Amino acid sequence: MNQQQVTFLRRLIETEPPSRPYSAAAEYFLHAEGIGKEQRRRVVYTQADFAAARNLLKARGFESSRQVEPVPRSQVQPGESEKWGSLRVSERLAAVVPVGLPGGQIPTGSMLCMDVRQALALPFEVLVFCENLEPMLRLHEYQWLEGFLKGRPALALFRGAPGYFRTDVANELLVRDHRPVLAFFDFDPKGLSMAASMPRREALCLPPLDSLEAAVKGQRRKNLYLRSVEVSRPHLEAQPAGGDVGLAWGLMKRVEMGLDQEHFPHR
Numbered sequence: 001m002n003q004q005q006v007t008f009l010r011r012l013i014e015t016e017p018p019s020r021p022y023s024a025a026a027e028y029f030l031h032a033e034g035i036g037k038e039q040r041r042r043v044v045y046t047q048a049d050f051a052a053a054r055n056l057l058k059a060r061g062f063e064s065s066r067q068v069e070p071v072p073r074s075q076v077q078p079g080e081s082e083k084w085g086s087l088r089v090s091e092r093l094a095a096v097v098p099v100g101l102p103g104g105q106i107p108t109g110s111m112l113c114m115d116v117r118q119a120l121a122l123p124f125e126v127l128v129f130c131e132n133l134e135p136m137l138r139l140h141e142y143q144w145l146e147g148f149l150k151g152r153p154a155l156a157l158f159r160g161a162p163g164y165f166r167t168d169v170a171n172e173l174l175v176r177d178h179r180p181v182l183a184f185f186d187f188d189p190k191g192l193s194m195a196a197s198m199p200r201r202e203a204l205c206l207p208p209l210d211s212l213e214a215a216v217k218g219q220r221r222k223n224l225y226l227r228s229v230e231v232s233r234p235h236l237e238a239q240p241a242g243g244d245v246g247l248a249w250g251l252m253k254r255v256e257m258g259l260d261q262e263h264f265p266h267r
Contacts, residue, residue, distance in 0.1 A: 188258030224258025
C-alpha cells in the first residue's frame with residue numbers, strides 16, 4: 001500500500017465515518033478488499049469495515065495509528081517508509097563554513113552541517129551570519145572581508161531558508177553564543193534592517209562603499225530597493241547616520257537600488 005492508502009485507512013479507523021465520498025482510495029479498498037459498500041456515489045461503512053481496515057493494516061505490517069509528532073527517519077514505526085512524515089534529515093543541523101579555525105580546514109567552496117551544540121563548541125572568535133548560502137560558500141572570493149575578520153578564526157553560519165536548514169536553528173546558535181557577530185546580508189532595505197537587529201553586532205559586512213556603489217549601478221536592481229523599503233524605512237531611519245548601517249542606508253536612499261550578495265564585488 002502507498003502512503004495515501006495507509007493514511008486513508010488510518011483516518012477511517014480514527015473517525016469511523018458512516019460514509020465517505022467515492023474517492024480513488026475508497027474505490028480501491030471497496031473493490032480490492034471489500035471494505036465498505038457503494039451507495040449513490042458514496043461508500044458507506046459499518047463497524048465490521050472498521051475492524052477489517054484495522055486488520056488489513058496489521059496484516060501489511062503497519063500500525064493502526066501513527067506517531068503524532070514527526071520523528072527522525074531512524075525511529076519510524078515498523079512497516080513505515082522512512083520518508084513518510086518523518087523529520088527532515090537536516091532538522092537540527094546548521095550549515096557552517098569554518099574560516100581559519102585550527103584543525104578545521106575544509107575544501108574551498110564546501111560547508112559543514114552539524115548540530116548547534118557541536119558548532120558552539122568550535123574555537124572561533126567571531127561569527128559571520130550569512131543571509132544566503134551561495135555567498136557563504138564563496139567567502140574566500142571576497143577579499144575585502146578580511147578587513148572585518150582581522151585574521152581571527154571565524155565561523156560562517158547560514159541563516160537558513162524554507163525547506164532546508166531551519167532559520168530557528170541558526171537563530172538558536174546565534175542567541176546562545178557570546179562571541180561578536182559580523183552581519184553579512186544583501187544590500188537592500190530588508191538586509192540592512194536585519195543586520196541592524198543582530199545581537200552583538202560588531203560590523204555590517206559590505207564592500208567599500210565606492211566599489212559597492214559602482215556594482216549597484218551596474219546591476220540596476222531597483223526592485224531590491226522597492227520591495228522592502230516602505231516596511232524597513234522606519235527602522236533604518238532610526239539608526240545612527242554615521243554608523244555602518246546608517247552610511248549604507250544613506251547610499252541606498254541616494255541611488256534607490258539594491259544589490260544581492262551574489263553580485264558583491266570581490267575587491
